[in-house]
Amino acid sequence: SDDESATKYPQCYPYGNLSVDDLVQRLAQAGFTDAKVEELSGVFIITLENDSGIIKISEASTHIISGNGKLREKLRDILLECLSSY
Amino acid sequence: LIMKNNKVRIVSVNEAWGELGVTPHQLRFTERVEIEEVGPIPALTSMLHSLLSQKLGASQVQAVNEYQLSVADTVCINIQDIDHTKTVFISWTHQDEALGSKVLNIIKSNYKKS
Known part of the structure; x- marks a missing residue:
C-alpha cells in the first residue's frame, strides 16, 4: 500500500523552471488529451475535465x-519529469 | 551535503538551495475526499481530530478552528459542505509526502463514500 512505501524524506527535490508546453505534451502522451490550458496574469491553470483534476502553475x-x-500520483510523476531535481 | 573550498559540510535543504543559487520548485497537492457522514461540520471536525490523534499521536494534530485541522503544522485539513455533501480537502507539499499520503489514507479508509 501507499502507507508501506512511504519514506520519511522525499525521493527528490525539484527545482528550476517548468515549461507548460512540455507538461501539456507529456500529459497528452500519458493519455490526458483533454487538457485545457488557461493563463491569467502569469499563472497557468490546466484543467483535466474527464478526470476532474486541476494543475495550477505559478513561477x-x-x-x-x-x-x-x-x-x-500520475500527475506528480509527469510533473517531476518536467523539472530538474536532485 | 555541500563540498566547497575543499571542505565538506552537511547543511539543511533550504540552506543548500541558497548556497547553490537555485530556486526550488514547490509542489503542493490537494486531495478532495467526499465522505458519508451527516451532522454539523464542527462535529465532523472533532471526529476527524480524534481519529487522527489516535492514529498519529495527539501531539501531532491541532484544531485550527471549527472546520480546519493541522497535522504537524504541515498537512492542512479543511472540512466543507458542498451541495449537501461533506467534503474533506487535505493539502500538503511534496516535502511532506509521507505524512500527507498517510493522513489521506487514514481519512479515506475510515470515511470515504462508497
Whole structure:
C-alpha cells in the first residue's frame, strides 16, 4: 500500500523552471488529451475535465488538485519529469 | 551535503538551495475526499481530530478552528459542505509526502463514500 512505501524524506527535490508546453505534451502522451490550458496574469491553470483534476502553475510552485489518489500520483510523476531535481 | 573550498559540510535543504543559487520548485497537492457522514461540520471536525490523534499521536494534530485541522503544522485539513455533501480537502507539499499520503489514507479508509 501507499502507507508501506512511504519514506520519511522525499525521493527528490525539484527545482528550476517548468515549461507548460512540455507538461501539456507529456500529459497528452500519458493519455490526458483533454487538457485545457488557461493563463491569467502569469499563472497557468490546466484543467483535466474527464478526470476532474486541476494543475495550477505559478513561477516557482505548482499545485495539483484532485479527487483521486491514483490521478495525483500520475500527475506528480509527469510533473517531476518536467523539472530538474536532485 | 555541500563540498566547497575543499571542505565538506552537511547543511539543511533550504540552506543548500541558497548556497547553490537555485530556486526550488514547490509542489503542493490537494486531495478532495467526499465522505458519508451527516451532522454539523464542527462535529465532523472533532471526529476527524480524534481519529487522527489516535492514529498519529495527539501531539501531532491541532484544531485550527471549527472546520480546519493541522497535522504537524504541515498537512492542512479543511472540512466543507458542498451541495449537501461533506467534503474533506487535505493539502500538503511534496516535502511532506509521507505524512500527507498517510493522513489521506487514514481519512479515506475510515470515511470515504462508497
